[in-house]
Amino acid sequence: MSVADKIIVPLDVPTEETAIALLDQLPDVTFWKVGLQLFVATGPLILKELKKRQKKIFLDLKFHDIPNTVAGACGSACEYGIDLMTLHATAGKTALKAATQAIAKSPSSPQLLAITLLTSLNSRDLAFDLKIPLELPEYALQMALLAKDSGINGAVCSPHEVAQLRQVCGKDFVLVCPGVRPSWAQTGDQRRVMTPKQALNAGADYLVIGRPITMADDPVMAWNRIIDELRS
Numbered sequence: 001m002s003v004a005d006k007i008i009v010p011l012d013v014p015t016e017e018t019a020i021a022l023l024d025q026l027p028d029v030t031f032w033k034v035g036l037q038l039f040v041a042t043g044p045l046i047l048k049e050l051k052k053r054q055k056k057i058f059l060d061l062k063f064h065d066i067p068n069t070v071a072g073a074c075g076s077a078c079e080y081g082i083d084l085m086t087l088h089a090t091a092g093k094t095a096l097k098a099a100t101q102a103i104a105k106s107p108s109s110p111q112l113l114a115i116t117l118l119t120s121l122n123s124r125d126l127a128f129d130l131k132i133p134l135e136l137p138e139y140a141l142q143m144a145l146l147a148k149d150s151g152i153n154g155a156v157c158s159p160h161e162v163a164q165l166r167q168v169c170g171k172d173f174v175l176v177c178p179g180v181r182p183s184w185a186q187t188g189d190q191r192r193v194m195t196p197k198q199a200l201n202a203g204a205d206y207l208v209i210g211r212p213i214t215m216a217d218d219p220v221m222a223w224n225r226i227i228d229e230l231r232s
């Protein structure tokens with residue numbers, strides 16, 4: 001797999017037109033993510049467009065509900081012929097297993113990823129706001145293990161935890177890292193960040209890099225700069 005194929009670019013934009021403009025502008029991107037903002041706005045239309053262009057699709061709706069609802073949502077999402085999808089590990093073991101079973105029943109089988117701890121949260125948030133009495137790396141690891149034991153294919157974690165998750169969960173567990181920022185980009189609301197090169201070296205299978213590319217004055221130049229830095 002080339003380095004470019006390991007970068008997933010989120011279409012975090014408000015309308016189908018803006019999304020299509022980005023697809024036209026960045027033909028070298030092979031893997032796109034559709035998240036809550038665009039899916040709520042366009043529904044499956046944007047997924048059809050991506051299929052038409054033979055792109056890989058990460059449908060990131062981060063399901064978090066009771067087992068019956070999560071399983072139903074996963075089953076419905078399979079109809080779109082997507083490659084990756086997300087749910088929260090904190091939905092619990094029964095919901096994670098129900099999701100796995102729903103996917104197994106469907107003719108197309110996307111890989112399911114569990115969110116361990118959002119990359120916008122830091123240790124302080126975990127301890128003081130969420131009242132979780134574990135160190136952050138330990139908490140992320142426990143969420144990944146819960147997902148793995150429930151039959152989930154992989155996890156979303158920050159680059160800070162990816163080396164440990166790789167070591168404990170093994171080479172076949174798919175690890176996807178958002179919270180990735182080139183040294184020249186702003187971090188925005190991300191709290192646990194590393195550069196693309198650091199994140200891949202630490203063991204990530206895929207990186208999710210959004211605003212440093214999509215909100216750049218020149219998205220093509222930003223994309224090329226990231227690829228060059230990764231190849232150098």
Ligand SMILES: O=C(O)c1cc(=O)[nH]c(=O)n1[C@@H]1O[C@H](COP(=O)(O)O)[C@@H](O)[C@H]1O
Binds near residue numbers: 012060086115157190
């Ligand atoms: O599931 C995700 O993709 C995700 C999980 C997470 O913990 N943090 C996180 O930022 N994301 C998503 O990754 C993308 C990051 O975008 P940028 O911060 O613009 O690079 C957004 O679409 C987020 O919804």
